Amino acid sequence: MYHFLECRLVDHLREFLRRSYNLEDANIVVEQPPKIELGEFALPLAFDLARKLRKSPRKIAEEIVINIGEIPGIDKFEVAGAGYINVRINRAALAAALANDSLPDSDGKKSNSAVPASTGKVLVEHSSINPNKAAHIGHLRNAILGDTFVRLLRFAGREVDVQNYIDNTGAQVADVVVGFVHLERKSMVEIQALAASPRFDYLCWDLYARVATWYAEDKANLQTRLAALHAIEQGNNETAAIAELISIAVLKRHLETMERLDIEYDFLPRESEILHLHFWDAAFTKLKEAGVLTYEPQGKNKGCWVMRRAGTLAGTVKTPASAAAEDGDKAITDMITEEDQKVIVRSNGTVGYVGKDIAYHMWKFGLLGRDFGYRKFFRYPNTHECWISSTDGETEHPHFGDVTEIYNVIDARQSEAQSTVIEALRGLGHNEAADRFTHFSYEMVALTPRCAAELGYTLSEEDKARSWIEVSGRKGFGVKADDLLDALIASAEKEVNSRHLELPGSERSQISTQIAIGALRYFMLKYTKPSVIAFDFKEALSFEGDTGPYAQYAAVRASNIFRKGGLNPDDFCRGSGPGGSESDASRRQGTAVHRVSPDEFDKFLAGDAGNSVWELWLAASQTSQVVSQCVATTEPAYMAKHAFRLAQLFNVFYHRHPILSEPDEKRKRFLLTTAAVVRRELIRVLAVMGISVPAAM
RNA sequence: GCGCCCGUAGCUCAAUUGGAUAGAGCGCAUGGCUACGAACCAUGAGGUUGGGAGUUCGAUUCUCUCCGGGCGCACCA
Structure with a gap:
């Protein structure tokens, strides 16, 4: 929604600059003012033009504001500071469009289709x-x-x-073959049996490290590896068959591990x-x-x-x-x-x-x-x-x-x-x-020295002084994915059990799993790509503050309002996903959908009193904007930031406005609509991060 | 030696890609639940953005330089 308005604004401005100043392809930067009271968009445009036009930024800004003309959905332009042009949008129009999950002037098109569909x-x-x-x-x-x-x-x-991409022909696979055959003295049949065990990949983890040590003990042992590599390359022999067996079994384990996090693949090309x-x-x-x-x-x-x-x-x-x-x-x-x-x-x-x-x-x-x-x-x-x-x-x-x-x-x-x-x-x-x-x-994930010590590794004085230590599969030094997930689930389960013992066990473990995945995925996404993650159990296992569970909790709270009130959130805004179909049906039949009128939106979102709620609405309208930004910069961390901000603003809103006990019916409907819209957007944003919202928390 | 990345509050990280008074979380101190369940909220302390120079109306962001740290520079994969 927000993104759509911004595009419209930029188009209009570009046309305006061409007409009035004869400027082609000016670089138009659109920002958000530092405070919500100043408006929804900020244009530093006049600073750029100051040199070209040889006028003060302030004067140019004033000129533009007077001559810019009307843009649908935008209420007014004003000059601020040394020459910023701040733009105020029509709050009621945006809110109504957002509640309807459509563009302000469209015939019911989804907001996310505002992103131009590229080809191919x-x-x-x-x-x-x-x-x-x-x-x-x-x-x-x-x-x-x-x-x-x-x-x-x-x-x-x-x-x-x-x-x-699966590299199944390299030395690493050969090393594990060497481990099973030469160190463990296992036969093909025995390895086959082991490969069927639940965590065969753990076995290989330890063995791989042992083989590396064995090579280091005596260089002559490297001959064994070379022989294995040759045999694998040649094919049609037992060593090659074992290699194939191992790599397929471990690959299946990787797929299972990733499946726990809702990660799926379409195709596995192999070397x-x-x-x-x-x-x-x-x-x-x-x-x-x-x-x-x-x-x-x-x-x-x-x-x-x-x-x-x-x-x-x-x-x-x-x-x-x-x-x-x-x-x-x-x-x-x-x-x-x-x-x-x-x-x-x-x-x-x-x-x-x-x-x-x-x-x-x-x-x-x-x-x-x-x-x-x-x-x-x-x-x-x-x-x-x-x-x-x-x-x-x-x-x-x-x-x-x-x-x-x-x-x-x-x-x-x-x-x-x-x-x-x-x-x-x-x-x-x-x-x-x-x-x-x-x-x-x-950048890589490394371990903090404290984490390494917790895992039982003895560190040199030099390593202790470092801020992080690189993991090494060859040394078996690192935290296994399934172990971390297990620890997260156990930790979440403890929390769930302490608050929802009334729920059946299966439901509690389902919730715990969702929380664990939320915590893990959020943790990996909140850091920007060039930042080395110095992994620490304490931070990864945290469920408070800037974490996945915090955002999940905000969505759960929103749901709880409707559950307690015996209401359906989809009756207050157009829903997304599977829950949306009923409201479509009820809309078609013209049954009671609790719409807020434009006048009411105006009333409740206006002025200083409306500002804090409006800030929440504005944030909720920015999802597709943030998605475009993430794609354009190949940086998913913006999505995590967006989810956190939305959750944080909602928690403030939630705390400040008791909704179900609100005596004014119109105001109550407005507040419920707010909660419904934010809930929908939170679910949507978290889904993009691969995080689902539990039934209870 | 060459190339790439990083250095921001005590700790872990942001900063709309050059914009307005540099923001969050954790930790610390204080306060708030017969609640739409506190996995939350409020208040506070905490900063010479590693040092220096430059470009600019404007620099955490760009350039140069120095300091500190990381990663790459195989007839390995």
């Missing part, structure tokens, strides 16, 4: 956990960011495919298929033809196919020959030269990780000319089907890949590799694809 399918890749050990809190941040971004895109009207279906061969040919890859005949990278490293300019790479010609000291110039090269194909002819990634991303954009085979892999309780890549696929399958826009949720440590892939696409002449390739980069 979007692909979001997230999670991508190596299938050799349990998922940990770092993976949780990735998956929660990715899943929330998917929800944001879908809210904005985009069609999205969710992919989870094994990238290899077996010869994706690389197709990519290699094109890359050679385009001159992206060049053969290095000498020096350190002799015999390799190399690519210019991302960020280095074309022409700056000196060949050893030219370097030698201008400088006698060949050793030094050689180093400078080769630093700018990234090896894609090794001298033994095998392709490295980045090469496979280039091929994969060509496939994503439909530029490779090859496709995966597809098999059904995992069926979610809601019947949603998750597919996996295979060499020999089913004949009937959905169409994956060939998208127009991609987002890769991968932590910041991979940014150089990501840039290399983008550069390769550019080198191939696919600039439009490269432009729509977004590395959704975020």
Whole structure:
């Protein structure tokens, strides 16, 4: 709603500036004034124009205010401060539209369709956990960011495919195979039995760390790993079968863990298929033809196919020959030269990780000319089907890949590799694809020294002084995702039991789970992406203040008002989601829907007295605005902020206005409408974050 | 050495992407429940935004520089 008005305002202003000042494509910034009394929009426009027009900002602002003309939904413009133009919108009109969940002047279109629908399918890749050990809190941040971004895109009207890339051919899986076979002396059948155990991934977690220690004890042990790797690559032997068994079992566990958080995937492309279906061969040919890859005949990278490293300019790479010609000291110039090269194909002819990634991303954009085979892999309780890549696929399958826009949720440590892939696409002449390739980069989750100590790790004095310590799967150092979720559920259950012992046990555990998910997802979303999360149980387990449960609680309180009053919130505002259908029905039949008239809105929202409630309404109207902002900046944290602000404003409102005991019927109806609208928006906002609202708290 | 990121209240983080008096949560102090259940609300203390220079009408935000911390720079994935 708010977003719609803002767009209208900007359009009008742009037209006005063109007409009156002959200014094309002026950059029009719209803000919110620092205080609600000053209006709903603030325009610092006059400051920009001051230089161009050689007049004082204040004078320009005054001129604009006089000549701007009428805009539907906007009441007036006024000059403030040194030259701000503050805009006051028609409160009653916005409130009525919001209660009706429609645009001010529209024929019942939903507010979120105000976001311009872009063309083409979007692909979001997230999670991508190596299938050799349990998922940990770092993976949780990735998956929660990715899943929330998917929800944001879908809210904005985009069609999205969710992919989870599985690296099942690397050394990590081989390491666990080595662990089972050489350290544990397990047979294929025994491993099969273990793989069926409920938390097989935990077993692998410990084993993986033990194998790493075993390698460190004696370098000769690394030969065992090499043999395993070769066997896996060759295929058709027991080692390869065990590797497949392990990676599939661990992958299933990852899907289960993520399912606990309402995170689902559409397709699981695996590295094994990238290899077996010869994706690389197709990519290699094109890359050679385009001159992206060049053969290095000498020096350190002799015999390799190399690519210019991302960020280095074309022409700056000196060949050893030219370097030698201008400088006698060949050793030094050689180093400078080769630093700018990234090896894609090794001298033994095998392709490295980045090469496979280039091929994969060509496939994503439909530029490779090859496709995966597809098999059904995992069926979610809601019947949603998750597919996996295979060499020999089913004949009937959905169409994956060939998208127009991609987002890769991968932590910041991979940014150089990501840039290399983008550069390769550019080198191939696919600039439009490269432009729509977004590395959704975020910082890692680390542990506070206190947290590490709680987990029983002994720390060096140096580590104790740090503000955080990086987790390490190789060392088995970290907090497992399922453990954290279990701890959160237990903690929530304690709280629920202390207040709602009257409820049946199944319902209490359902509520506890919802609270735990709310706490966890909110926790991972409230930090902005470039901020390292120093994980601490005390903060992650908190249910008070700036947390998910706080926002959930506000929505529950809103619901409670209607429950206690024997009322249906959908009779006061147009509902969203499954609850909305009855009100649609009742509206069609013309039955009692308790509408607030424009006059009443005017009366209750006007002036100083109405300001604080109006602030709540205004915040409630900004959901689609915030969604656009999140999508445009690839930053879901704004959504968490919005949810918190909405909840906070509602709690103040709730505390200040006893609604059910309100004697004035009209005022009571207005207050109930306020609660109904905020409840609807809170449910909506939390849903975008993957958080549901419990029946009671 | 090169590249990217971070430094804001005691702690953990925001700041509408260059805007008006830098805001929240936690913690601390004080007060508020026969309530639409306090997982809440109210009040208070707490800041030279790491230091310095520059650009600008205006800088936490942009540029440069220094200080401190993190991460990347493999014929690993």
